[in-house]
Amino acid sequence: MTISEYALKFVGRPYIWGGDGSGKCGGGFDCSGLVLECLWACGILPKGDMTAQGIYDILYRQLGWYNSSKGKEKPDDILFFGKDTKHITHVAICIGDGLMVEAGGGGSKCKTPVTSTGMVWVRPIAWRSNLVAALREQ
Numbered sequence: 637m638t639i640s641e642y643a644l645k646f647v648g649r650p651y652i653w654g655g656d657g658s659g660k661c662g663g664g665f666d667c668s669g670l671v672l673e674c675l676w677a678c679g680i681l682p683k684g685d686m687t688a689q690g691i692y693d694i695l696y697r698q699l700g701w702y703n704s705s706k707g708k709e710k711p712d713d714i715l716f717f718g719k720d721t722k723h724i725t726h727v728a729i730c731i732g733d734g735l736m737v738e739a740g741g742g743g744s745k746c747k748t749p750v751t752s753t754g755m756v757w758v759r760p761i762a763w764r765s766n767l768v769a770a771l772r773e774q
Contacts, residue, residue, distance in 0.1 A: 639675065639678050639711075640732070642677050642678060644737060646665060646670060648755060649739075650664035650749040650756075651755050651756070652665065652666060653666055653745070653747055654747075656669040656672070656685070657670070657673050664739075664746075665739040667688060668690075670729075670737070670738070671714060672691065680699075680773070687724075692721065699773075701714075701772060702771065703769045704771075706770070709730040710730060710772065712729070712730065715730055715736055715769070716767070716768055716769040717767055718766060721769055724768065728761075730770065731758065734760055734762065735758055735761065736759060738759060740754050741757075742754030
């Protein structure tokens with residue numbers, strides 16, 4: 637199973653700040669929790685907890701993934717958003733055709749499914765204007 641195929645399994649789950657998909661989080665995810673779960677399940681990263689910035693740093697600096705050209709994103713690219721690559725604030729997974737799976741629409745007040753205002757969903761990459769990197773495994 638590919639990263640993007642695995643990510644699609646979680647569409648509809650609630651956005652939970654700090655969520656990793658476990659029962660302690662009501663089954664919800666935040667952006668980095670969703671991407672980490674998918675990378676772990678595909679054998680790319682060990683289980684653990686890190687921020688979107690931490691995921692970028694490991695994939696790019698330690699594992700040697702390369703940054704594809706903006707507008708040329710392909711399925712399984714890991715998408716990073718923020719001010720620049722040293723200030724990443726959001727991460728998602730490209731599924732192709734200009735679309736991504738992301739856990740979004742929430743914030744730090746979304747701590748349970750009842751208080752959640754966001755979810756894991758499929759959205760156009762272009763809906764976020766601050767794409768700074770699309771990393772691809774070499």
